[in-house]
Every structure is written in C-alpha cells, then in structure tokens.
Amino acid sequence: MTYARRAPPPCAGREGGLEAAQPRGFSSKTTAPPAVRTPPRTLSLTGSGTLNAQSLGCFADTPQHPPRTLRVEVDAPPAQASLRHTMPTTQPPAPQPRRARFSLRHLLRCTCLVSLSLLSAPLAAQAQSPAHRIISAADTSIGYSGYVHMEFVPSTAAPTTKLARFDRVLDIPGKGYRRDNPGTRIRFRTNAIHVTARLRFSEFHTSTSARNSQGLYLIDGATQPGWTFRTQQTLAKRDPETVEVHIKVGELGSPPVFHDYEIILPYGDSVDFEGIEVSPASAQMQPPPAPPALRYIAYGDSVTHGFTASAIDKTYPYLVAQKMNWQLINLGLGGRASNVSDAHVLKTLKADVITVLMGVNDWQGGGPVERYRSNMMGFFDALRAVQPTVPIYFVTSLWVPPSWAPKGQITGLEAYRQAARELVTTRKDPHLHLIEGPALIDHDPALFDKVAVHPNDQGFAQMGERLAKLMQQPGR
Numbered sequence: 001m002t003y004a005r006r007a008p009p010p011c012a013g014r015e016g017g018l019e020a021a022q023p024r025g026f027s028s029k030t031t032a033p034p035a036v037r038t039p040p041r042t043l044s045l046t047g048s049g050t051l052n053a054q055s056l057g058c059f060a061d062t063p064q065h066p067p068r069t070l071r072v073e074v075d076a077p078p079a080q081a082s083l084r085h086t087m088p089t090t091q092p093p094a095p096q097p098r099r100a101r102f103s104l105r106h107l108l109r110c111t112c113l114v115s116l117s118l119l120s121a122p123l124a125a126q127a128q129s130p131a132h133r134i135i136s137a138a139d140t141s142i143g144y145s146g147y148v149h150m151e152f153v154p155s156t157a158a159p160t161t162k163l164a165r166f167d168r169v170l171d172i173p174g175k176g177y178r179r180d181n182p183g184t185r186i187r188f189r190t191n192a193i194h195v196t197a198r199l200r201f202s203e204f205h206t207s208t209s210a211r212n213s214q215g216l217y218l219i220d221g222a223t224q225p226g227w228t229f230r231t232q233q234t235l236a237k238r239d240p241e242t243v244e245v246h247i248k249v250g251e252l253g254s255p256p257v258f259h260d261y262e263i264i265l266p267y268g269d270s271v272d273f274e275g276i277e278v279s280p281a282s283a284q285m286q287p288p289p290a291p292p293a294l295r296y297i298a299y300g301d302s303v304t305h306g307f308t309a310s311a312i313d314k315t316y317p318y319l320v321a322q323k324m325n326w327q328l329i330n331l332g333l334g335g336r337a338s339n340v341s342d343a344h345v346l347k348t349l350k351a352d353v354i355t356v357l358m359g360v361n362d363w364q365g366g367g368p369v370e371r372y373r374s375n376m377m378g379f380f381d382a383l384r385a386v387q388p389t390v391p392i393y394f395v396t397s398l399w400v401p402p403s404w405a406p407k408g409q410i411t412g413l414e415a416y417r418q419a420a421r422e423l424v425t426t427r428k429d430p431h432l433h434l435i436e437g438p439a440l441i442d443h444d445p446a447l448f449d450k451v452a453v454h455p456n457d458q459g460f461a462q463m464g465e466r467l468a469k470l471m472q473q474p475g476r
Contacts, residue, residue: 132279137164143187145291164273179204182267182330191258192283193250198274205270211236212268214311267306296326300357304332308449314457319464337361338375343382357395359416366408373419399438401445404452
C-alpha cells in the first residue's frame with residue numbers, strides 16, 4: 001500500500017513594508033513561491049531486512065499458509081528507509097467448526113495484527129507532512145535592518161517569487177556600489193533543525209577591479225569560524241550566482257528549540273535575498289528580536305566601504321557598531337571624494353550618531369584644498385539643516401605609508417587634514433567632533449594593504465577599537 005502526501009499550502013504573502021524603525025517605506029504586494037513538494041521516499045521503523053515468523057514470533061509457515069512479501073512505502077525524510085516484512089496473505093481454508101477455546105496461535109496472530117494497525121497510524125500521519133517548507137522573503141516573520149532602501153521585486157528566474165532587494169541610493173559610475181550593502185542583516189527566529197537561506201548574488205555590482213563576496217551568519221548573536229558564505233566565482237568580474245547557506249542545529253527527532261538567526265551581507269557585492277527553507281515542515285516561526293535601538297551611519301570612501309578587509313566583520317564600521325551595540329548603516333563608497341549632494345541622502349535617514357571620513361581621494365585625484373574645504377562646509381550645512389544635534393565625528397585622513405605616492409597629488413595629505421581641523425573650529429558646533437585619523441592605526445606599513453591607502457585586517461582592528469573608545473553613546 002502507498003500512502004500519498006498532501007501538497008503543503010502555499011506560504012502566505014504580505015504587503016511589503018519596512019520595520020517601524022527603518023528610514024524609508026514601501027509597499028509591494030507579494031506572492032509567495034509555490035511550496036516545493038518533496039518526492040516520495042521510503043520509511044523504516046526497524047531498519048532493513050525481512051520481518052518473518054521467527055522475528056515476529058507470531059506467524060507460523062504452513063503448507064496452508066505460505067508466506068508472501070508486502071512492501072509498505074510512505075513519504076518521509078530522506079534519512080529514513082523502507083519497511084519490508086513477510087506475512088501470510090493467502091486466503092485461509094474453509095472455516096472449521098467453532099472450537100470451545102482459542103489456540104495460542106490465534107491469540108498471537110490477533111495481537112500482531114492489532115500492533116501493525118497501531119503502527120500504520122503514525123506512518124499515515126507522517127505521509128501527510130512534507131519534509132520542509134518555504135518561507136518567502138516577504139513573509140512577516142523575517143526582519144531586515146541596516147539598509148537605506150529595500151523593496152520586493154519579482155525574480156527573473158521565477159516571476160511569482162519575490163526577492164528582497166537593497167539599495168544605498170548613492171553610487172559610483174561604472175561600479176554599481178549602490179547595490180553593495182555592507183552589513184545589512186536578515187533576521188528570523190525558528191525552531192527548525194535545518195535552515196537553508198537562499199541568496200542571489202546579482203549582476204548589479206559591475207566593478208571589475210574590486211569585489212568581496214564573503215558574508216557570515218550568527219546563531220543567537222554569536223558566530224564561529226566557518227559560519228560564512230561566498231560565491232564559488234572568485235574573480236572581480238563574475239556571472240550571477242545563487243548561494244545556499246545551510247544551517248543545521250539539531251538532528252531528526254531532537255526536541256525543537258527556538259534560535260535567533262542573522263544573515264549578514266558582504267561589504268563588496270550585490271546580493272538579493274530569496275527566502276529560507278525550514279525543516280521539518282512543522283517548524284514554527286516567531287518574530288525575530290528587534291535590532292539595536294541606536295542607529296550608526298558610517299559615511300566615507302573606500303576605507304569606510306570596507307576595502308581591503310578580508311570580510312565584512314573585519315571592517316571598522318562593523319567593529320565599532322559591534323563594540324557599541326549600534327545598528328549599522330554603511331554609506332562608504334569606494335573612490336568617493338568630497339561633495340555636497342551626498343548630504344541630501346544622509347539627512348533623510350534617521351541617525352543617532354554619524355562618522356565622516358573623507359579626503360584621501362581629493363588628495364589622490366589632485367583636488368584643490370580649498371574645494372575640499374568648501375565641499376565639506378556645504379556638506380555639513382545641508383546635514384545640519386535637518387539633523388542639527390546628531391553627534392558627528394569628523395575623522396581626518398588616515399596615515400598613509402610613504403611608499404604610496406599618487407601621481408595626481410598637488411600637495412601633501414596633511415593640507416587636507418589641516419583644512420578639516422579649521423572647518424571644525426570655524427563651525428563652533430558643539431555636536432561636531434574632530435578625530436585625528438593618523439592616531440587610529442600605528443604608522444606601520446605592515447598594517448596596510450598593497451594599495452596602501454587601505455588598511456588590512458590588523459589595521460582595521462586597531463582602527464575599530466580606538467575609534468570606538470573616542471566615541472560616546474548619544475545622550476551622555
């Protein structure tokens with residue numbers, strides 16, 4: 001006999017919406033993807049082999065009752081196998097005259113038939129449940145934080161599937177950095193024993209010279225070496241690729257325990273979120289914990305973006321936010337020089353604390369110091385018009401090893417640092433604080449990348465620790 005499983009109901013969609021604490025809203029009707037139906041598999045209660053008269057202890061083979069094999073198959077998880085046993089199924093001979101008492105043989109046969117009947121009930125129940133179910137990216141049980149703008153868009157591979165797509169709005173022509181979302185977090189809480197998160201590394205990051213696709217995940221607020229993910233393609237230029245992040249916290253049959261999960265996106269690649277798959281299908285979802293209440297916006301150039309750390313959790317904005325227990329929005333853009341227009345994006349975001357690190361690309365590109373001074377003055381004017389009291393830490397350019405000598409420079413980097421100092425003094429803003437960048441990392445070339453304006457992991461570690469010590473919790 002074969003027990004058929006019902007198809008699971010489709011996952012519920014919802015009107016797309018940002019968390020209450022997020023800066024920008026949206027509305028997008030969504031349709032959840034069809035549930036994936038697991039192909040029938042076989043189930044074993046006692047392991048492989050033949051269950052015969054000797055093993056059951058209740059059936060005797062006789063010429064009138066030759067044995068015949070009966071195979072039972074049900075839908076079940078792949079870790080389970082099939083049940084095969086041997087039992088008499090031919091018609092018995094004509095009934096004999098009623099005896100005054102039952103024989104031991106009849107009593108044992110009745111007992112075994114009752115036992116098999118009881119076993120069939122849980123088998124049928126398992127046959128009705130799929131091995132897993134899909135939770136769409138737009139499901140209300142999934143939370144998002146650390147982004148500028150998010151929307152749900154149809155997948156190009158399956159138009160009925162909605163992807164969560166993130167956008168920092170600011171961009172560098174020909175790079176696609178607006179679609180990089182360093183440290184954006186996807187949060188959910190479930191008692192599943194196995195979770196698979198699906199991420200689509202898209203075509204929007206177009207830089208052919210800089211890419212870092214390594215992200216990580218946390219369970220109950222902690223991570224371990226190896227809890228990472230990245231594309232199989234490692235070159236700066238790659239094709240779109242879907243990455244599955246498999247997270248297993250228990251074994252089949254183990255008691256269900258709720259855990260909090262966070263998927264943290266890489267700093268140097270464009271990633272869409274497709275949703276998660278939970279196993280078993282009976283696993284429950286609960287609202288995830290809220291992100292940290294205070295929001296930290298890190299604005300700057302490639303050093304703030306994260307280049308050239310080995311992964312997102314080695315960048316200085318991530319380290320500062322982790323140390324201070326702040327929610328991070330990273331607005332660093334590789335190659336960015338001073339300008340006023342970026343402030344018109346920053347001022348629309350709810351911020352509790354801001355860092356600004358800008359100037360090294362003005363120096364490398366030969367930008368006049370006076371233009372740098374004017375741009376930064378206009379930047380702070382625009383930002384202060386909307387957020388007059390938010391603490392801002394203006395970091396002067398980091399120390400750069402003497403071996404790095406850009407051909408386009410028209411003066412030394414110290415001239416730009418001095419312009420920043422004078423700007424802070426001139427503004428007389430009690431909430432604008434100057435931090436000397438050269439003091440954040442030891443003046444040792446070993447702490448910098450071969451592109452020497454970029455710290456390496458060791459340099460970023462010093463920078464994150466020292467910068468956090470110079471910053472204060474807002475309101476203190």
